[in-house]
Amino acid sequence: MTNRRRSYLTGPGDSLILPPSSFALNTMYESFVADTGIDPDRLVYDAVIGSPLPVRDYGRGPQGWDPALNPAMFWHPLFWLPDAIAVPLDFHDENGDEQEESLNLWALRVAWEVIWSGMYDAEDGTWADVLSLYGLDVEAADVQARITAWLGGAADPVLDTIDLSAYISENQDSTVLLAVDQAEPFRTASWGVHADELVNGLNHLLRDAATEEEYRWAVGQIAYVAMLALGDAPPLNDGGQPFTAAWGTITEEADDPATPIATIQARAQYLQQSLTSLARVFYPEYQQLMTLLAQEDQVPVRGQLPAPTPTT
Template sequence: MSEIKRRTFLNGPGEQLLLTSDPMEYITRFDAFVDASGLPPEKVLATPLSAIPLPVASKGAFGMPERWASADPSFMWHPLMWLPPHLALRYRYRVIDEDHGGTVEDTDIESDAMWAIRVALELVHSGLYNPDDGTWLDVLAYHGLDADNPVDQARVEMWLAGGADITLDQIDLTSIVAVPEDQEWALRAAADLVEVLVPAQWSMIAAGIVETVESQLEANGRSEETLRALLNIMGQVAAQALHDVPADPDTGIDYVDLIGVLTEESQTRGSDPDYLMNTFLEAIAEVAADYLPSLQALSDQQTLALDA
């Protein structure tokens, strides 16, 4: 091992890895991560539950994550590119049918939400990410390499392409991340948190969307052109960030379907963008209000933890 070097990337001092309130930052960080990492967009998960996008690994030989063949060698300093197998890959669950003698009926895979929460918990617990100063461990520097050195970049590039390298072959963050006496602590914690964090995030990001739209309209006016452009952009953001919000139990309205209709209609000549924008804001504000109790409950839990 070599020097302990830390770097900043996207996150700032005092920023936790769970929950995102700024819908535009959620999108711009995804673009920034894709650009910096060199990974294709389909190999990166953006969820407002996580303050940073997460690379989605594929399982290779012997159950190990495959190398990031398309990655930018200069970005391989980032610990997200070196997550150990238990963290880079999803857990699979046996689904037990309690009504038929407890037989195994099927297997299910860890959801995006559960995985994102688990990754965030282990990154912070291990020190790979430090929320106090918003820095990440430079994995390459930790193993004696310099991500900014062209010679070391060439070594990394050849290794990513499948070559052997005595140093890179041995990089394994398991000893830093794992808790040997309780290897599934983060899985249990994520299972406990997901029921509160997911609806709290819906409320938080929905309120952020409304605030962003209203701020933009106040700054730029409500011309048809502005309304159509803003509804097109924010409609796409809302559809992505709120894609798993359930349909309204009272009306049966599916929010994502409604957002899609409004967004598409806003680009149709002859439509009323002012009416469509108002309908869009009402629907998003309803999501924020419906799940506000979860956000308040989360805030109360944090307050109690601080007072304890």
């Protein structure tokens, strides 16, 4: 069988780190839940990373996943991450002290490992079909039945052998430390690119809104996505309040038909001003970081995932 690559929620040129589209991130999260059947609380959503990341949990099933998950999605490499990167770990910092890896650091570490190994290829926006590497067609009904049985604890001569450990870094402490160094500049760059996209999107939607309903929807939608993509952005003035509380109020008011349109229009002005302020401060940091990454080959790219010898 030919080893396959699949597009899933991504397209050619889509970066897995610092994705430029806040709207796509929102859609990705909802689609991943709908397509896989996974509980939302088992997904890490981080606006720095261009894909939701499922977290393995052996309390959910013998293989770390709920046996009721959609077996047709088990071609996806994020369900086959090696133990060393499947969950956050304890690591030693530069001083040798043991630290607990946060979910944000873990998400960045996983993203780099997925890129380095070729599990994800930004050039064509595809993911490796892991099952095809082992000679299995996930679209076949009998293979899906095997996956469901295996998720429930049944032995399987092929699924039990899948192991991608050879394709990730042996020293995960070094990858964690890379993520530690990058966490702050990547986070602030993320605020910049998402705020810039959202303020431009808001202006476009408001300009094209032909009815009060369309106007309300535009304001509420942008405020909602802002909470997802920029919820951890700090206030820009000493002693100021985080933007996310105000955006939450705007979302609720926009969804309430009883809220006067004049109030929604006033909220739209605040939303525009807050996003413009964040973009003005942080978008230059995004530009600078993109320039730096383009000029410096800081991280090795290992190429496409080699094909293991299929097991029959």
